[in-house]
Amino acid sequence: MKQKKIKMSKKIIVIGASTSKNSINKTFANYAGMQLNDVDLLIIDISDYNTLPIYSVDTENKNGAPKEVVELNGLFKSADGFIISFAEHNGSYAAGYKNVIDWVSRQDGKVFNDKPTLLLSTSPGVRGGATVLGSAVAAYPHFGANVVDYFSLSSFHDNFVEGKVSNEDLKSTLLEKIKKFQNSL
Numbered sequence: 001m002k003q004k005k006i007k008m009s010k011k012i013i014v015i016g017a018s019t020s021k022n023s024i025n026k027t028f029a030n031y032a033g034m035q036l037n038d039v040d041l042l043i044i045d046i047s048d049y050n051t052l053p054i055y056s057v058d059t060e061n062k063n064g065a066p067k068e069v070v071e072l073n074g075l076f077k078s079a080d081g082f083i084i085s086f087a088e089h090n091g092s093y094a095a096g097y098k099n100v101i102d103w104v105s106r107q108d109g110k111v112f113n114d115k116p117t118l119l120l121s122t123s124p125g126v127r128g129g130a131t132v133l134g135s136a137v138a139a140y141p142h143f144g145a146n147v148v149d150y151f152s153l154s155s156f157h158d159n160f161v162e163g164k165v166s167n168e169d170l171k172s173t174l175l176e177k178i179k180k181f182q183n184s185l
Helices: 024-034 057-063 067-078 095-108 130-143 168-184
Strands: 010-017 039-045 081-086 115-122 145-153
Touching: 010 024, 010 067, 024 039, 024 081, 024 115, 039 067, 067 095, 081 130, 081 168, 115 130, 115 168, 130 145, 145 168
Parallel strands: 010 039, 010 081, 081 115, 115 145
Antiparallel strands: none
16 A cells, blocks of 8 residues: 655744734744744734733632643644744843743643744844843743744844845844754754
8 A cells, every 4th residue: 555645734833922912022923933934833922811810829729720821731732843032021021921931831841842942032122132032042941942043133123124124134144043943843
């Protein structure tokens, strides 16, 4: 009997780690995801989780994990990789995003299941969210992220024009990092 090989697309979860409706990090994460070839993108909007209670062990012990957290953990387990772009709030993660990750981490600990992960950040300023990105690069391996590479896009409104990275040097560097991520899948 002749066997058929079926090519399955990789599933990549894309997260703009912000609850802002007009988040430049959502825009940037989605743009990066769209540069990949032959993948299925699953875009997670952190705003969809705004009704989660603030994580506390007391709340978890009393009520267990919210249903949407259990479902999100299942999605994370089914993914082949992650692209995350971090909004920087006072040098750290956006509170809404951190709360979601706090809840998901209570499911299994290794939130990102040792899957390839591309970490990004951007901001209107010249540092492009470099502080939060540095924190994520250091911390995310502890959350089970196989950090393949990372990139910070400075001065978003100057360097991201008409739906794309407009600075050719930055674009070239970003595309190299995306290619490295794609090759790791």
